[in-house]
Amino acid sequence: MRVLVAMSGGVDSSVAALLLAQAGHDVVGATMKLWAGPSTSGCCSIADVEDARAVADRLGLVHHVFNFSSAFEAAVVEPYVAEHAAGRTPNPCVACNRHLKFDRFVQRAERLGFDAVATGHHARVVAPVGPGDHWRLTRGADQAKDQSYVLHMLGQAELSRLLLPVGELTKHEVRAQAAAAGLRTAAKPDSQDVCFLGGPGGRAGFLGTRIALHPGTVVDRTGSTLGRVDAVELVTVGQRRGLGNPGGLLPPGQRRYAVDVDVAGAVVTLGGPDELLAAGVHVDDAGWVVSPPAAGERVGVQCSAHGAPLPGRWEPTGPTARRGRVVWDRPARRVAAGQSVVLYRRDEVLGGGTATGLAVTAA
Amino acid sequence: MVRTDSDRYHPAPRRLQHRSPSGPLRYPRGVRAYLDHAASAPLREQATQAMLPWLTGLFGNPSGSHQVAREARRAVEGAREAVAAALGGRPGEVVFTGGGTEADFLAVHGVLRHHRTEGRDPGPVVTTAIEHPAVLRAAESAGVAVRKVPVGRDGVVDLDAFASALDPTVSVVSVMLVNNEVGTIQPLEEVASVTRRLAPSAVLHTDAVQAMPWLDVVQAAAAADLVSVSAHKFGGPQGVGALLVRGATPLAAVVEGGGQERERRGGTHNVAGLAGMAAAALAQDARRHAEVAGVRSRRDRLVAGILDAVDGAFTTVPAGTATAAGFAHFCISGVESEALLVLLDDAGVCASAGSACASGALHASHVLIAMGVPEEDALGSLRLTLGPTTTDEDVEVVLDALPAAVAKLRAS
Numbered sequence: 069m070r071v072l073v074a075m076s077g078g079v080d081s082s083v084a085a086l087l088l089a090q091a092g093h094d095v096v097g098a099t100m101k102l103w104a105g106p107s108t109s110g111c112c113s114i115a116d117v118e119d120a121r122a123v124a125d126r127l128g129l130v131h132h133v134f135n136f137s138s139a140f141e142a143a144v145v146e147p148y149v150a151e152h153a154a155g156r157t158p159n160p161c162v163a164c165n166r167h168l169k170f171d172r173f174v175q176r177a178e179r180l181g182f183d184a185v186a187t188g189h190h191a192r193v194v195a196p197v198g199p200g201d202h203w204r205l206t207r208g209a210d211q212a213k214d215q216s217y218v219l220h221m222l223g224q225a226e227l228s229r230l231l232l233p234v235g236e237l238t239k240h241e242v243r244a245q246a247a248a249a250g251l252r253t254a255a256k257p258d259s260q261d262v263c264f265l266g267g268p269g270g271r272a273g274f275l276g277t278r279i280a281l282h283p284g285t286v287v288d289r290t291g292s293t294l295g296r297v298d299a300v301e302l303v304t305v306g307q308r309r310g311l312g313n314p315g316g317l318l319p320p321g322q323r324r325y326a327v328d329v330d331v332a333g334a335v336v337t338l339g340g341p342d343e344l345l346a347a348g349v350h351v352d353d354a355g356w357v358v359s360p361p362a363a364g365e366r367v368g369v370q371c372s373a374h375g376a377p378l379p380g381r382w383e384p385t386g387p388t389a390r391r392g393r394v395v396w397d398r399p400a401r402r403v404a405a406g407q408s409v410v411l412y413r414r415d416e417v418l419g420g421g422t423a424t425g426l427a428v429t430a431a
Numbered sequence: 432m433v434r435t436d437s438d439r440y441h442p443a444p445r446r447l448q449h450r451s452p453s454g455p456l457r458y459p460r461g462v463r464a465y466l467d468h469a470a471s472a473p474l475r476e477q478a479t480q481a482m483l484p485w486l487t488g489l490f491g492n493p494s495g496s497h498q499v500a501r502e503a504r505r506a507v508e509g510a511r512e513a514v515a516a517a518l519g520g521r522p523g524e525v526v527f528t529g530g531g532t533e534a535d536f537l538a539v540h541g542v543l544r545h546h547r548t549e550g551r552d553p554g555p556v557v558t559t560a561i562e563h564p565a566v567l568r569a570a571e572s573a574g575v576a577v578r579k580v581p582v583g584r585d586g587v588v589d590l591d592a593f594a595s596a597l598d599p600t601v602s603v604v605s606v607m608l609v610n611n612e613v614g615t616i617q618p619l620e621e622v623a624s625v626t627r628r629l630a631p632s633a634v635l636h637t638d639a640v641q642a643m644p645w646l647d648v649v650q651a652a653a654a655a656d657l658v659s660v661s662a663h664k665f666g667g668p669q670g671v672g673a674l675l676v677r678g679a680t681p682l683a684a685v686v687e688g689g690g691q692e693r694e695r696r697g698g699t700h701n702v703a704g705l706a707g708m709a710a711a712a713l714a715q716d717a718r719r720h721a722e723v724a725g726v727r728s729r730r731d732r733l734v735a736g737i738l739d740a741v742d743g744a745f746t747t748v749p750a751g752t753a754t755a756a757g758f759a760h761f762c763i764s765g766v767e768s769e770a771l772l773v774l775l776d777d778a779g780v781c782a783s784a785g786s787a788c789a790s791g792a793l794h795a796s797h798v799l800i801a802m803g804v805p806e807e808d809a810l811g812s813l814r815l816t817l818g819p820t821t822t823d824e825d826v827e828v829v830l831d832a833l834p835a836a837v838a839k840l841r842a843s
Contacts, residue, residue, distance in 0.1 A: 104794075130776070132773050133793075134769055135792035135794055137792070176767075
C-alpha cells in the first residue's frame with residue numbers, strides 16, 4: 069500500500085513510519101506545520117520538523133512539509149479563543165484531529181494518490197470481520213498512553229483508510245523500537261501540552277494576547293464576596309486552585325471549588341464538593357463511529373484526555389442521535405462546557421460529542 | 432562488520448547517478464530535471480578545481496606571518512581581486528562574508544552601527560516590500576523605523592512611492608537588483624538618482640544575489656554603495672559571499688573578532704570557499720553572454736509550453752516586464768503548490784513555490800501579496816528557475832510532468 073505517515077517529529081509517529089516501512093509498505097512521511105506563532109516547545113517547531121525529516125531519511129523515506137497553519141488558525145486556534153471568551157473549556161487537540169489531521173491531511177493524501185494515512189496515536193483500528201460488519205476504533209495496548217479519546221470523531225470513511233501502527237505497542241516498546249532502529253527521537257520527551265500553549269505564561273499568557281481577560285469576583289452561594297480572580301475567562305467549573313485565595317474566609321480544611329462561572333457577569337461561585345456533583349452530562353454535536361448506542365445502553369464515559377471512564381447510561385434527547393445525555397450510575401463531578409464526552413463499550417469507542425455545561429439533575 | 436554509533440548517525444550516502452557523460456554533475460537517483468537554480472546552482476568545474484588544493488592538503492590561516500600563512504593569504508587576495516573585478520570595485524572594497532544573508536545583514540546593520548559608534552542616532556531604513564528576508568529581517572531588527580515601499584502588479588518597485596518614502600534623515604536604502612522569487616529586475620539607476628536627490632546622506636545597498644548569474648553587475652549595480660553577492664547562486668560553493676563596500680562608505684563590523692577584512696568582518700577566512708567563489712565569478716563572467724542567451728531561450732520555451740499545456744496557468748509577472756533570464760514563475764489556479772511540488776518531486780522534477788521557511792513549510796509569499804496577486808492564486812504558485820546546466824531535455828521533462836501532475840490534482 070502507499071501510505072502517507074503524519075510525522076510530528078515525536079517518537080510515536082517515528083515508530084509508526086518505521087513499522088510500516090518494515091512491513092513493506094510504500095511509505096512517505098509528511099509533517100504538518102500547524103502553529104504559525106512563535107516557535108515554542110510545541111509539535112510544529114522547526115526542530116521537530118528536522119527530527120521528522122531526519123527519521124524519514126534514516127528510514128530511506130521521502131518526507132514533505134505541509135503548511136496547514138492558516139487552516140489551523142481558523143479551525144482550531146480562533147474557535148479555542150472564542151470558546152474561552154464565552155466561558156467554555158474546549159479541547160483544541162480534538163478540533164485539530166477533526167479539522168486538520170483527519171480532514172485536510174487525509175484529503176491531501178487522497179489527492180496525492182495514497183491508499184492510506186497513518187499517525188502515531190496510541191489506539192487501534194479494527195477491520196470488519198465479515199460482511200455487514202464495520203470498522204471499529206478501540207483503546208491502544210498501552211492503557212496509560214491511550215489516545216482513543218481524541219480520535220472519537222473518526223467515522224467509517226476515515227477509519228477505513230487509517231493505520232495506527234503503534235496502537236499495538238506500549239510506550240516502552242515504542243521507545244525500544246526507536247532505539248533499536250537508531251532513530252534520533254528514541255529518547256525525546258513526550259509532548260506535554262497543547263502545541264500553541266507551550267510558551268511562557270501557558271494558557272493564560274496565550275489567551276491574554278488574543279482576548280481581553282477580565283477580573284472577576286469570587287462569591288459563595290449566598291453572594292458574599294470571598295475574593296477576586298484576575299481572569300474569569302480562565303476559570304473552569306471544578307477548579308479548586310487559583311481562585312483568589314479565599315481560604316482565609318473559609319473554615320479550615322473545607323475545600324471549595326468553582327461550581328459556576330458567569331463570564332458575562334464576571335462572577336465565579338464557589339461551593340463544596342457536593343455542589344460539584346451532577347447526575348449526568350448533556351451532550352451535543354455527537355458523532356458515532358458505527359451507530360449510536362441504544363437508548364438506555366450502559367456505557368463507559370470519559371470526559372478528559374486521561375480521565376478514567378465512569379459508568380452510566382446513554383439517553384438520546386432529540387430525534388437525531390446528535391444530542392443526548394449520560395446519566396451516571398452514581399453522581400459524579402460536573403463536566404465543564406466544551407469538553408469532549410466520549411462513550412465506550414469496554415475498550416471500543418462508540419463516539420462522542422461536546423458537553424453543553426448544563427448539568428443533568430437527579431431524576 | 433562492526434556497526435558503530437558513527438554508522439547509525441551517519442548513514443551511508445544514497446547512491447548517486449552520473450547524469451551526463453559531459454560533466455561531473457550528479458543528482459540523487461530519480462531526479463530527472465533540476466529547475467531550482469535560484470535556490471542553489473551546481474558548482475562550476477572551475478570552482479571545484481580552485482578549491483581542491485585547499486581541501487586536499489594545502490591549509491593555513493591567512494592572517495599569520497609565515498610561509499604557510501602567506502600561501503593562504505595569496506589565495507585569499509587573489510580571490511579578492513577576482514571578486515572585485517566581477518563586482519566593479521577595487522580589491523580593498525571587497526568584504527568577504529559567510530554568504531548572501533550575512534552580506535545583507537552587514538550592509539544594513541553595519542551602516543547603522545557606524546552611525547551609533549560616532550554617537551549619532553541612525554535614521555530610517557527604506558526598502559521594498561519584496562526584498563529577501565535577509566534584508567527585511569535585518570532592517571526589522573535594527574532598531575530604527577523601516578519603510579517598505581510597495582511594488583506594482585508587475586513586481587517592480589513603485590518609484591513615486593519610493594520617492595515619497597525618502598527624506599534627508601534616511602540612513603539606509605536597500606533595493607534588490609533581481610527579485611529572488613519572480614525574477615523581476617528593479618530600476619536601480621532610478622532608485623539611486625532619486626536617493627541622491629532626496630536622501631543625500633543615505634547609503635544605497637543592493638542585494639545582487641540573484642542578479643549575479645544573469646546581469647552584468649558591474650554595470651547594473653554601479654550606482655550602489657554596497658553590493659551583496661552569494662557564491663552558490665553563480666556556481667561557487669555555499670557559505671561564501673561578499674559585500675562590496677564602495678569608497679568611503681561608512682560601515683562598522685557586526686562580527687568583530689580579529690579585525691579581518693579591514694576590521695569589517697572578523698573571523699578566519701574560508702580559503703577554499705573564497706578560491707571557489709573567485710573561480711566561479713571568473714568563469715561566469717567569461718561565459719555570461721552565451722549562457723544567458725541559452726537559458727533565456729529555454730526559459731521562453733518552457734513558459735510558452737506551460738501556458739499552452741496547463742489550463743488556468745498564468746505567468747505571475749505580466750508579459751513585457753523585465754525579468755532575469757533564469758526565472759519562470761506561475762500561478763496555477765485551483766491547485767495547491769504544496770501538493771503540486773510533491774507530485775513533481777515524485778516525477779523527478781525539482782521545483783519550488785518560491786518561498787519556504789527553514790522548516791520547508793510553504794506560506795503565501797510576501798512578494799506575491801505585495802504584487803497584489805490574490806491569495807488563492809498565490810497559494811498555487813510555482814517557481815521554475817533554470818541555469819547554465821539546464822538542457823532542452825529538462826524542459827521537455829517538465830512539459831511532460833507538470834500537466835500530468837496538475838490534471839491529477841484537479842481530478843480528485
